Amino acid sequence: MSSMKNPRIIGTIAVIILLGLTPLAFAQENYAMRVITVGMCAAIAVYGLNIILGFTGQLNLAQGGFFGIGAYGVGLLTTDYDWSFWAAFVVSVIGTAVIGYLCGLIALRTKDEYFAIFTMAIGFIIFLVISRWEPVTHAHSGVNNVKFPEGGGLIDFESPVAIFYLVFAILLICVYTTYAIRRSSVGRTLLTIRTSEDLADAIGVRVGFSKQLAFAASAVFGGVGGGLYATVVGFIGPDAASIDKTFEFLMFILVGGMGTVAGPLLGSMIVTFLFELFQDFQAYRFIVLGPIIVALVIFAPRGIVGYLGGFVDKRNRRRRAEEARGPDDDLDSTGASTSGGTGDHHARNIADGTESGAGRTGDTPSSEETK
Amino acid sequence: MLTLDNVSTGYDATNVLHGVSIKANPGELTVVLGANGSGKTTLFRTVSGLMRVRAGSITYEGRQLHRARPNAVVKAGIAHCPEGRHLFGKMSVEKNLRLGSYPHRNRSRTEEVYAEVLDMFPILKEKAKQPAGSLSGGQQQMVAIGRALMSDPSLLILDEPSMGLAPIVVEQVLESVAQINRNGIGVLLSEQNAKASLAIAHRGYVLAEGRIVLADDASRLLDNPEVQAAYLGL
Amino acid sequence: MTMLEIRDLGKRFGGLDAVKDVSLDVEAGQITAVIGPNGAGKSTLFNLVHGFYRPTAGTISFKGEDITHSSPHRTVAGGIARTFQTTNLFDDSTLLENVLAGRIVRSKSNVFDAVFHTPRHRRESRINEDKAMEALEFCGVVEYRHDLASNVPQEVQKRTAVAMALATEPELLLLDEPAGGIPEEETVDFGNLIRSLPQRGVSVLLVEHKMTMIMDLADTILVLDHGQKLALGAPAEIQSNPDVIRAYLGSTAQEEN
Amino acid sequence: MTLFIQQLFNGLALGGVYCLAAIGLTLVFGVLRIPNLAHGALYMLGAYITYFFLTTVGVPYIAAIGIAAIMLFVVGVGLERLVFHPLRNSPHTHHMIAAVGAMFFFQALAQAIWGADFRRMDTPITGELRILGAEISAQRIVIIVTAVIVLALLALFIKRSIHGQTIEAIEQDRVGASLVGINPSMVSMLTLGLSALLATIAAGLVAPINLLSPTMGDALNLKVFAIIILGGLGSLPGAIVGGFALAIAETMTATYISSAVGEAVAFIVLVAVLAIKPNGLFTKAVQR
Amino acid sequence: GGGGGSGEGDTVVIGYTGPLSGGGAAYGENVKIGLEMAIDDLNADGVEVDGNPVTLELKSLDDKYAPSTAASNAQRLADQDKAPVVVSPNAGAIKAIQQINSGRSNFLISAYTSDPAIVQADNPLTMMIPPNFESYAEEFSETAMEHGGKKLALLGTQSEYGQQWTESITDAWSEAGGKIGGDNSVDYATVSDFAGPVSKALSEKPDAIFVGGPSQPTALIMEEARKQGFKGSFLVMDQAKLDEMATVTKLDNLKNSVGVLPVSEYEDPGTEDFLKKFAEKAGEKKVPTSETALNYQGIAIIAKAMETAGTTDDPEKIREAISEALPEVDGKYKVNGFPDEITEQGHLLNPNLEATFLNEDGKYTKVPIEQVSDDK
Numbered sequence A: 001m002s003s004m005k006n007p008r009i010i011g012t013i014a015v016i017i018l019l020g021l022t023p024l025a026f027a028q029e030n031y032a033m034r035v036i037t038v039g040m041c042a043a044i045a046v047y048g049l050n051i052i053l054g055f056t057g058q059l060n061l062a063q064g065g066f067f068g069i070g071a072y073g074v075g076l077l078t079t080d081y082d083w084s085f086w087a088a089f090v091v092s093v094i095g096t097a098v099i100g101y102l103c104g105l106i107a108l109r110t111k112d113e114y115f116a117i118f119t120m121a122i123g124f125i126i127f128l129v130i131s132r133w134e135p136v137t138h139a140h141s142g143v144n145n146v147k148f149p150e151g152g153g154l155i156d157f158e159s160p161v162a163i164f165y166l167v168f169a170i171l172l173i174c175v176y177t178t179y180a181i182r183r184s185s186v187g188r189t190l191l192t193i194r195t196s197e198d199l200a201d202a203i204g205v206r207v208g209f210s211k212q213l214a215f216a217a218s219a220v221f222g223g224v225g226g227g228l229y230a231t232v233v234g235f236i237g238p239d240a241a242s243i244d245k246t247f248e249f250l251m252f253i254l255v256g257g258m259g260t261v262a263g264p265l266l267g268s269m270i271v272t273f274l275f276e277l278f279q280d281f282q283a284y285r286f287i288v289l290g291p292i293i294v295a296l297v298i299f300a301p302r303g304i305v306g307y308l309g310g311f312v313d314k315r316n317r318r319r320r321a322e323e324a325r326g327p328d329d330d331l332d333s334t335g336a337s338t339s340g341g342t343g344d345h346h347a348r349n350i351a352d353g354t355e356s357g358a359g360r361t362g363d364t365p366s367s368e369e370t371k
Numbered sequence B: 001m002l003t004l005d006n007v008s009t010g011y012d013a014t015n016v017l018h019g020v021s022i023k024a025n026p027g028e029l030t031v032v033l034g035a036n037g038s039g040k041t042t043l044f045r046t047v048s049g050l051m052r053v054r055a056g057s058i059t060y061e062g063r064q065l066h067r068a069r070p071n072a073v074v075k076a077g078i079a080h081c082p083e084g085r086h087l088f089g090k091m092s093v094e095k096n097l098r099l100g101s102y103p104h105r106n107r108s109r110t111e112e113v114y115a116e117v118l119d120m121f122p123i124l125k126e127k128a129k130q131p132a133g134s135l136s137g138g139q140q141q142m143v144a145i146g147r148a149l150m151s152d153p154s155l156l157i158l159d160e161p162s163m164g165l166a167p168i169v170v171e172q173v174l175e176s177v178a179q180i181n182r183n184g185i186g187v188l189l190s191e192q193n194a195k196a197s198l199a200i201a202h203r204g205y206v207l208a209e210g211r212i213v214l215a216d217d218a219s220r221l222l223d224n225p226e227v228q229a230a231y232l233g234l
Numbered sequence C: 001m002t003m004l005e006i007r008d009l010g011k012r013f014g015g016l017d018a019v020k021d022v023s024l025d026v027e028a029g030q031i032t033a034v035i036g037p038n039g040a041g042k043s044t045l046f047n048l049v050h051g052f053y054r055p056t057a058g059t060i061s062f063k064g065e066d067i068t069h070s071s072p073h074r075t076v077a078g079g080i081a082r083t084f085q086t087t088n089l090f091d092d093s094t095l096l097e098n099v100l101a102g103r104i105v106r107s108k109s110n111v112f113d114a115v116f117h118t119p120r121h122r123r124e125s126r127i128n129e130d131k132a133m134e135a136l137e138f139c140g141v142v143e144y145r146h147d148l149a150s151n152v153p154q155e156v157q158k159r160t161a162v163a164m165a166l167a168t169e170p171e172l173l174l175l176d177e178p179a180g181g182i183p184e185e186e187t188v189d190f191g192n193l194i195r196s197l198p199q200r201g202v203s204v205l206l207v208e209h210k211m212t213m214i215m216d217l218a219d220t221i222l223v224l225d226h227g228q229k230l231a232l233g234a235p236a237e238i239q240s241n242p243d244v245i246r247a248y249l250g251s252t253a254q255e256e257n
Numbered sequence D: 001m002t003l004f005i006q007q008l009f010n011g012l013a014l015g016g017v018y019c020l021a022a023i024g025l026t027l028v029f030g031v032l033r034i035p036n037l038a039h040g041a042l043y044m045l046g047a048y049i050t051y052f053f054l055t056t057v058g059v060p061y062i063a064a065i066g067i068a069a070i071m072l073f074v075v076g077v078g079l080e081r082l083v084f085h086p087l088r089n090s091p092h093t094h095h096m097i098a099a100v101g102a103m104f105f106f107q108a109l110a111q112a113i114w115g116a117d118f119r120r121m122d123t124p125i126t127g128e129l130r131i132l133g134a135e136i137s138a139q140r141i142v143i144i145v146t147a148v149i150v151l152a153l154l155a156l157f158i159k160r161s162i163h164g165q166t167i168e169a170i171e172q173d174r175v176g177a178s179l180v181g182i183n184p185s186m187v188s189m190l191t192l193g194l195s196a197l198l199a200t201i202a203a204g205l206v207a208p209i210n211l212l213s214p215t216m217g218d219a220l221n222l223k224v225f226a227i228i229i230l231g232g233l234g235s236l237p238g239a240i241v242g243g244f245a246l247a248i249a250e251t252m253t254a255t256y257i258s259s260a261v262g263e264a265v266a267f268i269v270l271v272a273v274l275a276i277k278p279n280g281l282f283t284k285a286v287q288r
Numbered sequence E: 001g002g003g004g005g006s007g008e009g010d011t012v013v014i015g016y017t018g019p020l021s022g023g024g025a026a027y028g029e030n031v032k033i034g035l036e037m038a039i040d041d042l043n044a045d046g047v048e049v050d051g052n053p054v055t056l057e058l059k060s061l062d063d064k065y066a067p068s069t070a071a072s073n074a075q076r077l078a079d080q081d082k083a084p085v086v087v088s089p090n091a092g093a094i095k096a097i098q099q100i101n102s103g104r105s106n107f108l109i110s111a112y113t114s115d116p117a118i119v120q121a122d123n124p125l126t127m128m129i130p131p132n133f134e135s136y137a138e139e140f141s142e143t144a145m146e147h148g149g150k151k152l153a154l155l156g157t158q159s160e161y162g163q164q165w166t167e168s169i170t171d172a173w174s175e176a177g178g179k180i181g182g183d184n185s186v187d188y189a190t191v192s193d194f195a196g197p198v199s200k201a202l203s204e205k206p207d208a209i210f211v212g213g214p215s216q217p218t219a220l221i222m223e224e225a226r227k228q229g230f231k232g233s234f235l236v237m238d239q240a241k242l243d244e245m246a247t248v249t250k251l252d253n254l255k256n257s258v259g260v261l262p263v264s265e266y267e268d269p270g271t272e273d274f275l276k277k278f279a280e281k282a283g284e285k286k287v288p289t290s291e292t293a294l295n296y297q298g299i300a301i302i303a304k305a306m307e308t309a310g311t312t313d314d315p316e317k318i319r320e321a322i323s324e325a326l327p328e329v330d331g332k333y334k335v336n337g338f339p340d341e342i343t344e345q346g347h348l349l350n351p352n353l354e355a356t357f358l359n360e361d362g363k364y365t366k367v368p369i370e371q372v373s374d375d376k
């Protein structure tokens, strides 16, 4: 198919291959392997966030909480109850799905900022439960010696490389699922909701139901990421479920690019790397990192992938649009080609964002009397 | 007098207006005709500062306006009733209208114009306390026109004011526009009904693909065979 | 055959009867128009039929089935599509993507089909693409299919809105001022588009303020005023109805004659 | 019974703290439509600057708060110009992350300047009042009274004055607002400045009953968000009622159930309220 | 890296991961100062391993109190900087680090926490520095009962450590025949106004109150309690230091309290010099705490163990050598109750552990403490 020639897909595949090969370079470097593997666990949760935020446009601030539920599920079941990792993993993910679904039932009655803060409250309640429910979660003492996945005598997951590839494989599934969703009618459904719920409603989209599913799916990814995280790091404390985790995820997705296939992965890796890089500054690192975060958001608002993809898309669209209009429609094609040719050059200089304070047209579609 | 000299502008990568020059004399009613997408709205948005001028200049009564922000343009006396209305949906109709007088904030003048607006659109009296967003499409259009009037402008820009209005109200609105103009307020108008608008206008411009292709007195445009063919359905 | 049957429909907002005691039969294969002064309740009527609003009185049935309380996605799935008074498209998407969105309601494949790339998924993708293209073509905007919705002229947007509605494969199409913002002189083409809908098996319920167009297209006209029926009949009757002239048409009526 | 009355007053004082901290946030939310997560950091910065002038420079208490408030106004304006203004056409997510970045920056900055150690700020307002057997310090009374006065004045300003209405107008349609002559950029700037100023007044009043540390704003941040959402975004009466209600709920549950529940109660109430009224308590349900 | 422990003029990195930003930053800084002071002094004295002079170097990383970050940091310190020793000052972080220090990477944890769970883990490469906190409960209870009465209110902090203390005090107090009210623990870090929790605790009319978290908020709670009319005695958890508390509240508010002995009250051979050097480094206003002093001792012990073991890069050997090295440590490094033995599990034990009672005259009187066993 022609989509195979799409530079975005090529780029995504390149990133994945590169990542897949890192153990070759770093197999002996426990630290590097650890940072990358933990980063990939986060990336999985970020793919969840991508579904609800990137596709559906709902800012879910409970993702850290779901990550924590996954992590504690695996952590507690493999230690206090001595389950096998795999059983614990499956049960925790199902548990996260159920909790996510239930939270979604209420959460999705709210909209926009209310939804964001509502989910933030849910996330915080999850955190409080984990950090206060001593008898079950051991509160601040955390969960020690989380089991490694059982390799059934074939693979020894205690080896950093083996566990790397386990997480990597699951991450691949997430990336592919995201890709598949994006180009299917399911993805289109979610995207219509992001743009306008009213209009989506009008063309027969089951808005509530779809949002509900997206929310649950996002929670599931969070749980998967958390479950893997627990086994990778071996010890988990309440910080695994904290609101800081959520903001970390958000940072990853924003830097990478919301609603894109490769964005969450790239963002997770780059920001993780950036954070480690600045560790040498200790307490002062945020004097530098803070402004960097702000600058990234301002100057690359669509994230790295969005930024690169934007060029590709624009070019493709223009080419296709001109092709489509074709030569049979003389009047139109002349008009289009003049504006396409000269306008482009013009725009570069002017698109510096200093448009008049009022913003653009598309900003505030005057909402009609429709509900 | 409003003068646009060689104004070019556009959205993102594409230019929409290509060196447009027009003049609107004080107190006159100037109409801009043009097919869909010819750039009328863009032209108006440029005048009121909602869009940046990429080349050329705009002056009004001797003042440079091409770098002015919308709020400064209103203060200079140009009110714009935009396509898409841009009302404050959750505020009452009355508040919407009264906010229109923000540039001058002259109490007695506010009351005067407010009464005039309610006279022009009696239905708004009934709806005064209702959120503007809950009004019907046409009623909202009335609020938008009224709000523009409230700033007590010397030049009023109306972008398809009759959009979505019932035929009987369209007549009435055009009549009101003529009346407003007779009271000495300049009007810059784009209107679907070319014939009716030319009938009340002093001067007219024809815009095609972002360029002025015809500029003449309104009466002469009415007789112009090209215009008749393209816009008057004759 | 009666496609849509509205009986004694009412909708109150606070103390206001936006729609009251309205009854209407929309016949299959016909174009039925609803006109009336601003605020007469036309859009509200549409919202009621489509399921955006819950009626406070009365019933609606479609092809003999009661849909008074059904939600929008059910009504759309059942075969009623609509457009909005202010054009409403997904601005950041191309026209083709917009119209494809209209196909969602007819898509059966789910996430698993997408992930596993099942034959059903592939078949459906192809059908969706074909139908979307067909709708675009039918509405005469196919050459703009790769342009962003926010970048095309209003008329193209209006036509795309119709194409998007058609992509849901409706039997009844509700058009709320489809030609708003299009100069009177240019509405002829647009009228032709609407006129051709019944031949496609799509009945039309139309709200419009452009009298030339209405008189030209409509088989039956319902006139609303203050939420209530003012008149119902063929265009010629309506045009000469003194009540309608006084409340709505004004002098245009004479002109048309 | 004395316990109940004592806790009621403690709850009221805590409510005053919450309200004072929340007003600026609601205002910013009203105008810029952004959840300013850096609000707690502004509050913290305000406290430190007040501390600096009070303790290090040695100006009187009220004057120290005044100077700090003005300085923070400038910081707020700067924050709007440098961070939020460039983002005015972006989705909320971007603001939130940018605000988190700004918060990191302010915290690190404060730690670099004043160190990580807790600091104590003294107040000239001393003494206790006995009301119905309950002991309550004068500082807390001042907090309650200031909170109520500031909130009432602001509510009046927004509802009555045309300047206040500009804030509402911008919230509802930026283009429309600029077309009636409002300068949205200016209003945004002033609003953020004002919110930082109010946060400083809050911090100056509250810091003496607690401690200064670079992270002092964090704990308040989450609660304050719960409050403004509970009351309905941008609603000042909502902020008042929400602030006092949550504070009293918190003290009472902590007293009669358990402190862990007390800590969570704000969020539990929030979840419960939003489940029933998805737009908060004080938003008029406007049909569009 | 400095892999070759027997090269000449080698630099050995001592790793440190602790909270240097966020809520725990002050605590993390205190530990860091102790490490820096020790390393400065040791380098000045000269460390010689296997006949070669060795320079110690501190490399610190911030973990914001998050265990998983602490573990990553530790791994980084061990892998990239080849640190044979990593210092960590909180139990959660230490548990996370214990997941990696004896498997994938090899390094000694210098653990600054009084939670015995970290030695119960049987990690062969952990050295626990402070006394087991459970040692205090009995003496604290007895002392407080002597000066007050039988009814105790609980008002400790909600951290992991605070909760363990609360439990331990609860047991000891009941054993000593006292009565205990409800658990009013609050999170000292997030509470905006302490008046509420204090009122609640006082409503039970207690004779003594258990308090404790970071020094400053603890002081505030005690002040609030006194303001609301509490006259009894306080049991102050070891995280809070009475002398540090005296910098934020009047000494009057603190009287009649039992807590850990301030560093300045120790009479070890090195204490006086240590206090002077500390004042030079951190300023006159800052109060030296046991976090600083005990970690100062800890590094000195490790350096001596390296010398004894004759290696800087074999953590197992270093750990083994500690026992032998303890008596060899120079007196100047003995500042805050120096240990004379290390248990098999890795716990440094000070033979004469003492706490203090701050009496009505504002004088510190010593209270001898008997150390409990680390076993569960």
Ligand SMILES: Nc1ncnc2c1ncn2[C@@H]1O[C@H](COP(=O)(O)OP(=O)(O)OP(=O)(O)O)[C@@H](O)[C@H]1O
Pocket: A361, A362, B011, B012, B016, B034, B035, B036, B037, B038, B039, B040, B041, B042, B043, B083, C150, C151, C152, C153, C154, C155, C181
């Ligand atoms: N926000 C936008 N982004 C990109 N292109 C736009 C935007 N708005 C309008 N255009 C394009 O600019 C051109 C001029 O549009 P404009 O709205 O000014 O025309 P108009 O004469 O007012 O038409 P109408 O009669 O439909 O109102 C059109 O080709 C349109 O597609």
Ligand SMILES: Nc1ncnc2c1ncn2[C@@H]1O[C@H](COP(=O)(O)OP(=O)(O)OP(=O)(O)O)[C@@H](O)[C@H]1O
Pocket: A369, B134, B135, B136, B137, B138, B139, B164, B166, C013, C014, C016, C017, C018, C036, C037, C038, C039, C040, C041, C042, C043, C044, C045, C085, D287, D288
């Ligand atoms: N959500 C609502 N809340 C309150 N009143 C409403 C609401 N929606 C509509 N109305 C009122 O109901 C009446 C009918 O409105 P509707 O939009 O149906 O009119 P319309 O016939 O479509 O008018 P137009 O031709 O101007 O679009 C109007 O008076 C309007 O103010």
Ligand SMILES: [Mg+2]
Pocket: B040, B041, B042, B083, B159
């Ligand atoms: Mg236009």
Ligand SMILES: [Mg+2]
Pocket: B136, B137, B138, C042, C043, C044, C085
């Ligand atoms: Mg309507």
